[in-house]
Amino acid sequence: QVHLVESGGGVVQTGGSLRLSCGASGFIFSSYAMHWVRQAPGKGPEWVAVISHDAKVKFYTDSVKGRFTISRENSENTVSLQMNSLRAEDSGLYYCARDPTQGMPDYFDYWGQGILVTVSS
């Protein structure tokens, strides 16, 4: 069965950096686009970034462009999110999610359990 496990979250000061990782199993990782989606407490989900199956195409939500970088290593079945210049509004639960296609953002058919990121001053 599909399994996604996030790691790397924690508490960081405003302006700091954090790197999230997501390990995948149970499917052919290199055939699917992967996303990061975040959710602030009591709020709805917010899409953050997507990377195509072959890592050639990446898209970001406007608020993280130039600060966050999504990457993947298909040989290790992992997708990562490097987060720099963190702001308080970046705090929340970060989910790794699978896209049922190879490229353009679609819906999310499998989600990890989430990892908490807290940005404090």
Add this chain to the structure above:
Amino acid sequence: EIVLTQSPGTLSLSPGERASLSCRASQSVRSSYLAWYQQKPGQAPRLLIYGASTRATGIPERFSGSGSGRDFTLTISRLEPEDFAVYYCQQYGGSPLVTFGPGTKVDIK
């Protein structure tokens, strides 16, 4: 920019009743690229419906989606105890690429 509005904010119903949840887009959603998710406390969202009306794998038949253009509906024909949760709609393929609605909470009356 496509903004999704969900109504009502909270729906109070009893088990066995029918639930109708609305999702309205500020602009037409291309090719009915709309999905619905269920989220329970402490859990990740769970995909219910994609393409406005296609049930995801393993989703019970009591869940159905309908609509096109700007107006979409998620219907739960007869509420089971496990259906009380928050429901989100999501559009994909528009501008921005992905947006979620604010959610509708279905709670026990």
